[in-house]
Amino acid sequence: MIAEVIVDISSSEVDKVFDYKVSELKDIKRGSRVGVPFGNREIEGYVVGFKEESDVPDSKLKDIVRLIDDYPVITEEMFELMSFMRKKYRLRIVDVLRLFIPSQMRGGRVKELKKQYVSVRDEFINADIDTFIKPAAKAQRDVYYHLCDVGSASLTEMNENFSASAVRNLITRDILRVDSVEIKRTPYKELKDGVSEPRVLTDEQKNAYDKISAGAGDTFLLHGVTGSGKTEVYMRCIADALNAGKSAVMLVPEISLTPQVFRVFKARFGNSVAILHSGLSAGERFDEWRRLISGEASVVIGARSAIFAPVKNVGIIIIDEEHDSSYVSESNPRYQTYDVARFRADYNHCNLIMGSATPSIESYYYASVGKYSLLEMNTRVNKRSLPEIDIVDMSKEYAAGNNGIFSRKLESELHECVDGGNQAIIFLNRRGYSSYVMCRSCGYVAKCERCDVSLVYHKEENVLKCHYCGNRYSMLDVCPACKSPHIKRGYVGTQQVVEKLSQMFPGKEILRMDNDTTQTKDSHALILERFASGKAPLLVGTQMIAKGHDFPDVTLVGIVDADMSLHFNDYRSTERTYQLITQVSGRAGRDTKFGRVVLQTFTPNHYAYKFAVDGNYKGFFEKEINLREITKYPPFAVIVRVLVSSETEDAAFGVLKNIYGDVMDYVTAHRSDFAYAAAMKSPVKKIQSKFRMQLLARVVSGAESALDCIYAAAERYRTAKTTCFVEVNPSNLS
16 A cells, blocks of 8 residues: 655655555554655655555655554644645645644654653562561662552652662562553643632623524624623533533633633633643643543643644634734744634534624624624623723823823822722833934934844843844944944833832832743743732733733723834724723723723824723724725735745845736736735845845735735745745734
8 A cells, every 4th residue: 555645844845745655554544643764864744645556666665664653643624624724825735734733743852751650569569578578678678668558659759768779679579560651741730720610691691602502603703892701601602512522622812811711711621621832841732732632631722823723523613802913823834813713613513703802803894794793792791881091191291391101190090009909000012121222423223133123122131132033232332333322212111111110119019021021931820820819019011911811909001102003004003002902901990899091192182092992892993994995905905915035135136026027917907906016125124134025915806816826926936045925914014
């Protein structure tokens, strides 16, 4: 028999099926991971099919060397998904297959954790010890009596606490037996266990739950204000799936959310819950993945990559905070999580729920025209009103002589909150101490040598960092251009906010949560656990604290710079600003205490703020959808970007020029299908020493044919020295 194998090499030249003989290995199945000879080395591969004969001469056919796992690692559903993703996104086969298994599993970089235990063999228990251990062998007798008392113990611990030679002697003489036991590496073991019983549903929750339960393979948009109890609806739907003998997938946008969600779901569903995300150790991710593929766990919770979890017979798929841009993969392989989720829902004939307090404009539009079923929950479960938002005009603050980070209003509210024994969250979506360093004399701005971006000052380490490539530079004492000592620091970052709060509240613990403080394993969970315990009254953070978290003692949210996301050159900047404000505001007053929000801005009359203050999502949607329709942006068009990068500007330009030529020929022949098409340098012109250029198009009709043309041109002119990716409705246009 001939096995068709895809070798684990990410290269277009070998992205095809290779034939291998199956001589002695009988347990190989479709989806098995195997070792095969490739060139002059052995490499891993995936069996994608079988056939009786090969077009390759028998003398040139090689045998599969070994079967790596004793079970197929790719399920039949994943093979169907692979075909779907290859066709939709024009991806290489192996790049898709790699999504389906933990990356550390490839190449044998992670394996089962085995631990050796020793115990007394049955025939020696309660036997006359003098017949097999001499009275003088006190160390051996101590080992024997201890193991008779405890039953079994770790070999390592026995060697540490007793005579290792005595243990070895008893093992050699077969008085003790040694068993190798697999130890499962469990994520978030430090989280407190609990038990959660289903709560009585509000009328709005019950209405949403009943409609979802009556659905069959439908897509539901659950639009519920912050604190309206969307999670309880999710858990009821998951319980129904489990009771029907099915599995469930629950996605959250931020790794920081997974510990809290994991704790809540584990309290309800016990050990049937597994968690998957990039913040786990390689061993934990591997063990959780194996629990899922074996069926030991049937509920998976995780970030974007958890949509590829190997659960079978899926009964419900949930995408929480569906509006979040993290659900779009911006690196190879590029894909939209919604598309994958919808495919899996169709394959398993199950419902797909997308939940948010601030749905994306596209999703709410599709719900309004009937493509999705719209479910709305407009009231918090505790009947409390949404937090009151006070807008502070920072121009007036500066005019009044306040040049500080905080307005007088926010300072006053912070003191009242902390002095009253409550907690506050301070939101600023900019990490570091200062966002740039500039010379006051000549205007020089410190930039990364590898990337076309300004460096960010980090005071704790006294270094300048590039947030794109990670390069570090010494802080400037004088300007390298004009030698002036007059160095200015730019916009405030989270480090500077913490420093100011430390001066305001000496002796109080202030937690900071951003990419700098969450580099180590479990750091997200530890920070949130400490804040939840009430040991720290203040939490400063970026967007990772803006959504999903539930702290009953948080009565105040301060938004330091609401304008930060408003003035980007991106058609979604207003939408993202509204979403961030609404989401972070929703962290206040979630329990019995009243919540307040202080929003600092230089543009207090912007409509995004007005609608956010009123909690009027529908009003914001109507305003925004009208603008999208007039300007021909999604959902009334498809944005396509071809991003070309190379180590030389000329190489990138040459490839883009050729692609642009072919695409413009198509545009000329189908002018009415396009609202816009142009080629240009990328807004961030260089990242990691690679120059970046792009083609942008907005397709208003005939998108499928246009995409065929664009994908074909990108593939035609891609070279070994350039990377070239096509992105559809990318979440980041920089």
